[in-house]
Structure formats: structure tokens, C-alpha cells
Amino acid sequence: MTVREEHLTTEGLSAYAEQAGLERVGARPKLRRYIVEAWRRRELAATLASYRIHAAMGQNRLGLVWIVLRPTLLALMFGTIFFVILPNSSRPDNFLPFLVVGVFVFEFFSASLGQGARSIINNQGLVRSLNFPRILMPMATVLQRVFEIIPVAITMMVIVALSGEPITWNWLLVPVVLAIMAVFNFGIALIFARLTVHLRDLTQVLPLLTRLMFYSTGIFYSIEAVLADRPDLLALARLNPVYDYIALVRAQIVTGNSQTMEMWIVAVAAALLCFIIGVIFFWRAEERYGRD
Amino acid sequence: MAATDTRTPTVVVDGIDVEYRVFASGKAAGNQMSLASLKPKGVSTYRALHDISFVAHEGESIGVIGHNGSGKSTLMRSVAGLISPVKGAVYASSRPALLGVNAALLPNLSGARNVMLGGLALGYSKAEVEEMYEDIVEFSGIRDFIDMPMKTYSSGMSARLRFAIAISRAHQILLIDEALAVGDKDFRQKSQERIRQLRDTAGTVFLVSHSMKSIRDVCDRVLWIDHGRLMMDGDPDEVIAAYEGKA
Numbered sequence: 001m002t003v004r005e006e007h008l009t010t011e012g013l014s015a016y017a018e019q020a021g022l023e024r025v026g027a028r029p030k031l032r033r034y035i036v037e038a039w040r041r042r043e044l045a046a047t048l049a050s051y052r053i054h055a056a057m058g059q060n061r062l063g064l065v066w067i068v069l070r071p072t073l074l075a076l077m078f079g080t081i082f083f084v085i086l087p088n089s090s091r092p093d094n095f096l097p098f099l100v101v102g103v104f105v106f107e108f109f110s111a112s113l114g115q116g117a118r119s120i121i122n123n124q125g126l127v128r129s130l131n132f133p134r135i136l137m138p139m140a141t142v143l144q145r146v147f148e149i150i151p152v153a154i155t156m157m158v159i160v161a162l163s164g165e166p167i168t169w170n171w172l173l174v175p176v177v178l179a180i181m182a183v184f185n186f187g188i189a190l191i192f193a194r195l196t197v198h199l200r201d202l203t204q205v206l207p208l209l210t211r212l213m214f215y216s217t218g219i220f221y222s223i224e225a226v227l228a229d230r231p232d233l234l235a236l237a238r239l240n241p242v243y244d245y246i247a248l249v250r251a252q253i254v255t256g257n258s259q260t261m262e263m264w265i266v267a268v269a270a271a272l273l274c275f276i277i278g279v280i281f282f283w284r285a286e287e288r289y290g291r292d
Numbered sequence: 293m294a295a296t297d298t299r300t301p302t303v304v305v306d307g308i309d310v311e312y313r314v315f316a317s318g319k320a321a322g323n324q325m326s327l328a329s330l331k332p333k334g335v336s337t338y339r340a341l342h343d344i345s346f347v348a349h350e351g352e353s354i355g356v357i358g359h360n361g362s363g364k365s366t367l368m369r370s371v372a373g374l375i376s377p378v379k380g381a382v383y384a385s386s387r388p389a390l391l392g393v394n395a396a397l398l399p400n401l402s403g404a405r406n407v408m409l410g411g412l413a414l415g416y417s418k419a420e421v422e423e424m425y426e427d428i429v430e431f432s433g434i435r436d437f438i439d440m441p442m443k444t445y446s447s448g449m450s451a452r453l454r455f456a457i458a459i460s461r462a463h464q465i466l467l468i469d470e471a472l473a474v475g476d477k478d479f480r481q482k483s484q485e486r487i488r489q490l491r492d493t494a495g496t497v498f499l500v501s502h503s504m505k506s507i508r509d510v511c512d513r514v515l516w517i518d519h520g521r522l523m524m525d526g527d528p529d530e531v532i533a534a535y536e537g538k539a
Contacts, residue, residue: 013304013306014306016304017301017306017383020385022301022385023384025384027373051401051405125397287376
């Protein structure tokens with residue numbers, strides 16, 4: 001038994017809705033409007049990021065100390081392992097500060113990638129119950145990383161200074177490099193946040209990808225020294241933006257590491273390109289998030 | 293015919309079909325998973341709603357009834373724009389707000405912080421949420437627990453808090469999914485009062501409930517959903533009688 005008082009054909013209803021001035025619900029807004037709306041609601045991303053840090057750390061006894069303790073222990077571990085297994089000759093100069101910068105800066109990238117990729121699927125509850133531009137979710141995860149990189153970068157610089165590196169005016173460029181890198185990380189997080197929604201299996205592959213990046217980016221060895229006789233591979237490795245960000249930070253605070261104009265160009269271009277592609281790519285699937 | 297109706301429409305649901313992608317986790321499905329084809333066979337689609345159409349008007353409060361799994365909550369999510377239909381479309385005069393029991397905000401955070409985040413997600417500024425904070429906590433009636441993590445709340449407590457957050461904004465279209473069932477008598481009365489106010493200010497309220505009493509108390513029209521199809525749409529007494537007769 002079906003009773004429908006207002007039985008109308010499909011065209012009839014949509015025309016009726018339009019005539020009454022109703023708008024389609026959940027329709028993906030135009031890119032401009034989307035960005036304006038997301039910007040207007042940016043407080044949500046920032047608040048979520050800072051609450052998350054407190055919540056995650058509140059469960060541990062040492063709390064916020066872990067933000068700096070984790071990369072420090074990681075650097076210590078790698079330092080010990082590679083100091084033992086790598087022969088003296090293949091270790092870059094100023095090994096300790098070289099490695100510390102590599103590990104700390106790479107953590108900024110890998111955490112943004114890993115958690116950014118899960119930012120939609122891990123927040124299904126929020127995404128399914130409230131309406132807001134979904135881009136705020138990856139934005140919150142990357143912002144969380146940005147908040148965390150501040151104490152991490154300070155710790156990094158303290159360790160580097162303690163290891164005997166001279167403090168110069170160039171140290172002031174470190175936040176600049178990290179700021180450019182944050183834009184790059186945001187773009188990457190956006191791209192992977194959407195990809196994981198389409199292909200859940202990606203979360204299994206991602207740690208592998210991160211590991212591969214870790215070993216190929218020259219965290220504990222000098223790419224220039226290892227690939228000295230393979231200029232083609234070296235050129236390829238230098239195109240990896242993560243390598244450029246690490247190399248640029250090293251160039252500012254660790255002696256014996258030089259910077260070129262080309263590195264700055266790759267760093268800025270990669271950040272802008274990733275950001276633009278990321279925003280558009282993520283926005284195009286706006287209606288899709290939260291459906292499964 | 294709706295076209296000759298003089299009332300102002302607020303929501304038009306136009307022949308929507310909604311499908312869910314289901315990730316099967318059974319052993320059989322896992323074995324079928326073929327990497328070579330890259331087509332995950334463990335994923336199947338489930339049609340949760342089938343060709344649903346109706347028009348809601350200003351000042352209406354509409355009950356939605358049906359057995360568990362019939363698609364009531366899915367319908368509410370579609371009307372709220374949280375799930376997009378594979379066919380058809382939903383039109384609304386303003387953005388509908390959904391308030392559901394399952395809408396877990398952030399379980400690790402305190403009630404107070406969830407009020408802030410919920411308010412921001414509804415589109416308020418931080419200052420505005422701070423201004424309304426007292427009212428929200430007062431309405432929720434759980435002031436003593438407001439600084440405890442939301443995961444420690446009973447289902448009734450968290451439903452009250454969510455209801456208080458959602459109702460803080462004068463929504464023109466409000467979708468309430470089972471939120472009233474968990475509260476106690478006082479809270480139910482307070483909420484029903486609020487819903488009536490909203491309806492009187494030319495809003496439209498949808499209420500999903502298994503309690504035919506609360507449906508009869510608040511609603512002047514009822515939709516009966518069964519297996520994802522709209523079985524009946526009309527006067528509460530008639531529809532409820534048909535639903536209960538069938539059950």
C-alpha cells in the first residue's frame with residue numbers, strides 16, 4: 001500500500017524546487033566559494049589541532065615532552081646504529097648534527113603524510129554528523145604538525161649548537177624553510193587524504209613508501225658523496241623536494257653543507273605546485289567524503 | 293499536487309537512491325580478493341534507499357518511522373547533505389542540521405571542548421561559542437561532567453550534550469535522529485518544547501523515533517520507511533496505525 005499525495009515526476013520535483021528557490025543540498029560549491037568558506041571556518045581546524053595535541057599527549061605520563069623526546073630518541077638510535085655500521089670514510093662530516101637535522105625534518109614530512117592520509121577516514125564521526133568544508137580535516141592534521149614542529153625545531157637547534165656548530169645569522173632562515181615545507185606537506189596530505197578514501201589499501205602501503213623515502217633522501221648519508229659517479233641519479237635525487245628541504249635546513253645550521261639557488265627554486269616551486277594540485281584534487285571529491 | 297500547494301516548501305527530496313559501499317571482512321570475501329584485477333571483490337554496494345520523494349513545508353514537523361535498518365538514518369543523512377545520493381537530489385531552503393545519537397564528536401576530549409568544536413563546525417566563531425557556552429551547558433544539564441572526556445559519558449548524557457549543541461543555533465531545518473529517546477522525562481519535555489518553538493518560527497523539523505508517543509506528541513505528518521522505500525506519507529494516526537498493523 002503506497003500513499004503519495006504529492007506524486008510527481010522527477011522533472012516536476014526538481015523544477016518545483018528550483019522555482020521555490022531551493023538549493024541542492026551537499027552540492028560541491030565552486031572552488032572560490034569553497035576556499036572562502038574554508039578560510040572563514042579556519043578556527044575549527046586550528047582548535048581541533050590544538051585540542052588533539054592535548055588529548056593525544058594527555059594519555060602519556062610525560063605528556064607534551066614526547067613531542068621532542070620521540071625524534072630525539074629516533075636520532076639517537078639511528079646515530080648509534082649508523083655510527084657503528086658505517087665506515088668512517090662514508091660518514092658525512094659533522095655526522096651528529098647532519099643526522100639530527102635529517103631525522104627531525106623528515107619526521108615533519110612523514111607525520112604529515114601518514115596522518116594527513118588518514119584525516120578523512122579517521123574522522124568519519126565528525127564528517128558524517130556535521131557539515132563543514134572537508135578540507136579542514138587534513139588542514140587540522142597538518143596544523144597539528146606545524147604546532148609540534150616549533151618545539152621540535154628548537155630542540156633540533158639546541159642539539160646542533162651543543163654539538164659545536166657556530167650560531168650564525170643563517171639560523172634565522174630555518175623557520176623560513178620549514179614554513180615553505182609546511183605548504184608542501186599540506187599539499188601532499190590533501191592528495192593522500194583523498195586517495196585513501198578511494199583506496200583504503202593505501203594505508204598499508206604508506207609506511208613502506210615513507211620508509212623508502214627515508215632511505216633515499218639521504219638522512220644518514222650524503223647523497224652527493226654516494227652518488228658522486230652517477231650524475232643522472234644524483235640529479236633525480238635532488239628533484240625530490242623532501243631532500244631539498246632537509247638540505248636547505250642543513251645548509252643554514254650545519255657547516256660543510258652548501259645551498260644553491262636551484263635548491264630554493266625546487267623548494268618553493270614544489271610547495272606551490274603541491275598546494276594547488278592538492279586543493280583542487282581534494283575539492284573535486286568533496287561530495288564523496290563520508291559516504292562509506 | 294505540490295505545484296498548487298500554497299505553503300512554502302523548505303525541503304524537496306527528488307527520487308533519491310542511496311548506496312553504501314560495504315567492506316566485507318568475511319573469509320570468503322578475503323579469498324575472492326584479486327590483486328591482479330585490482331578490483332576489490334570484497335567491496336559490495338548496498339542500496340539503502342530506493343526512489344524516495346517528498347516535499348516538506350514551513351512549520352511542519354515530520355516524524356520518520358520504520359524498523360531498524362530500514363533506512364531512516366540514511367534518509368536523514370542524505371537530507372543533511374552528508375551522503376550524496378547516486379540518483380536524484382535533495383533541495384533545501386537552507387542548510388539542514390542533523391542531530392543524531394551516533395554522531396560521536398571527539399570521544400577523547402572533554403564535554404566543554406566538544407561544545408567548542410561542535411559550535412565551530414556549525415559555523416560560529418570562537419567568540420560566539422564562548423558567548424553561548426553557558427546556555428548550552430545549562431540546557432544539557434550535565435554541568436558536573438562537562439570537564440570529563442566525552443567517552444566517559446553515558447549514552448543519555450552525550451545525547452543531551454549533542455542536542456544542546458545542535459539546538460543552540462536557530463536552524464530553519466532540523467533533523468533529529470533518535471536523540472530524544474535517550475534523555476530522561478524532564479529533558480524530553482524541554483526538548484519537545486524547543487522543537488515546537490522552532491516549528492512555530494516557520495522552521496521544519498524531522499524526527500526519527502521508535503517511540504510512537506513522541507512522534508504523536510510532536511509531529512503533524514509521518515513518513516514510514518521500509519526496506520529503503522517510502523511506504524506511506526501522511527497523517528500520524530493513519531500511518532502509525534498502518535505501521536503497527538503490519539508489525
